[in-house]
Amino acid sequence: MKRARLIYNPTSGREEMRRRLPDILQRLDEAGIEATCHATTGEGDATRAAADAVERGGYDLIIAAGGDGTLNEVINGMAEKENLPPLGYFPVGTTNDFARAMGIPRNWEDCCNLIIRGELRPIDVGKANDRYFVNIAGGGKLTELTYEVPSKLKTMIGQLAYYLKGIEKMTNLSPTELIIQAEGQEMLHDEFMMFLIANTNSVGGFEKLAPGARIDDGLFDVIALKKCNLPEFVRLVTLALRGEHLNDPHVVYFRTDYMEVTSPAHVQLNLDGELGGVLPATFQMLPQHLRIFA
Missing domain, CATH: 3.40.50.10330 (Probable inorganic polyphosphate/atp-NAD kinase; domain 1)
Known part of the structure; x- marks a missing residue:
């Protein structure tokens, strides 16, 4: 046995x-x-x-x-x-x-x-300061909705709970000043609606948000959304559903295995849908760190 x-x-x-x-x-x-x-x-x-x-x-x-x-x-x-x-x-x-x-x-x-x-498959694991994640890390107002939805509400109405919280968040869209420094990339210092560090291609139910992300390639796929208004944001969501958003001028996209993100503001971190501390944060990739049945 x-x-x-x-x-x-x-x-x-x-x-x-x-x-x-x-x-x-x-x-x-x-x-x-x-x-x-x-x-x-x-x-x-x-x-x-x-x-x-x-x-x-x-x-x-x-x-x-x-x-x-x-x-x-x-x-x-x-x-x-x-x-x-x-x-x-x-x-x-x-x-x-x-x-x-x-x-x-x-x-x-x-x-x-x-x-x-x-049937075992090795998978990459991301590390954010002293916490770990396998699917997604991020920060900004829109990334907060996943851990702000009460567990009882999720139990009662499932995915609808996220949609309701998302509508509430959209009425208060506001950018955050971020400084992003990544291995092999020029430093970014701008106002962003959010940043996402994807380890897989499925993020928040969007299967084309990070279409090139792979769980075993040793790299993060990083997507940062620059300051935009509500109509522009809705247009970008429509593009993201089709996987056509990465070339939009409001979107910064690159791949890396190490990055640092800081901000003068109080920015909470989302790690796999859970509250994962606050900025500043260092993100590093641990390639093929675990084996999972998949």
């Missing part, structure tokens, strides 16, 4: 994981994987549980179950450790950007089969 530690968020995806847990455990057990469970109790708990599982040893794999935030916490618990076991993921959150980019199915039976088959 292989041993697995399953760390799950009982409130993710309208509490789907809580309902499916017995079936998942039975399916894994039938395939020779004995899983013990940890239900998260609040912010940071998944990080502590993942770190404890790696430190204790004896686990052949760790499985995260929840949304992008739960996955981010589990990776933050693992990333600093040595001799890391592979990571499985059941995407039962609201947006599931990372799973969409990696082709990880939402159906629990298909997820179990993916883990049972043992």
Whole structure:
């Protein structure tokens, strides 16, 4: 028997994981994987549980179950450790950007089969100051909506909660002064609506926002939106839906494995949809740092 530690968020995806847990455990057990469970109790708990599982040893794999935030916490618990076991993921959150980019199915039976088959893929991990992310990092007013939506509201109405928060944010669009210094790029000092550092091509449900981003190429795809008014912003969103926004004069786009961002203003960081501290920040790539079933 292989041993697995399953760390799950009982409130993710309208509490789907809580309902499916017995079936998942039975399916894994039938395939020779004995899983013990940890239900998260609040912010940071998944990080502590993942770190404890790696430190204790004896686990052949760790499985995260929840949304992008739960996955981010589990990776933050693992990333600093040595001799890391592979990571499985059941995407039962609201947006599931990372799973969409990696082709990880939402159906629990298909997820179990993916883990049972043992198909592993190395993935890059980004580091922002002392925190880690696998999908997206960013800053600016529009990046705040993902962690400002209450978890109870996401449980009740799902993706609609983000749309409602986004409409609220659009009425208060304001630029932020940013200084961006990146390896191989000229320094940028301008007013920006937001900046995004993508590690995959799926960001906030937009699958063409960073169309060239790859999880294993050792590079970030950086997109920064310069100061614009509401009609210009709406036009850019329309272009982004088709993947035609990167050549717009309001958009700065480049690729790098290291960058620093500072600002005279108070700018919060978004890491995989969760609050990840404030600027200033240093972002560096850790190429193929983890292995994941995908």
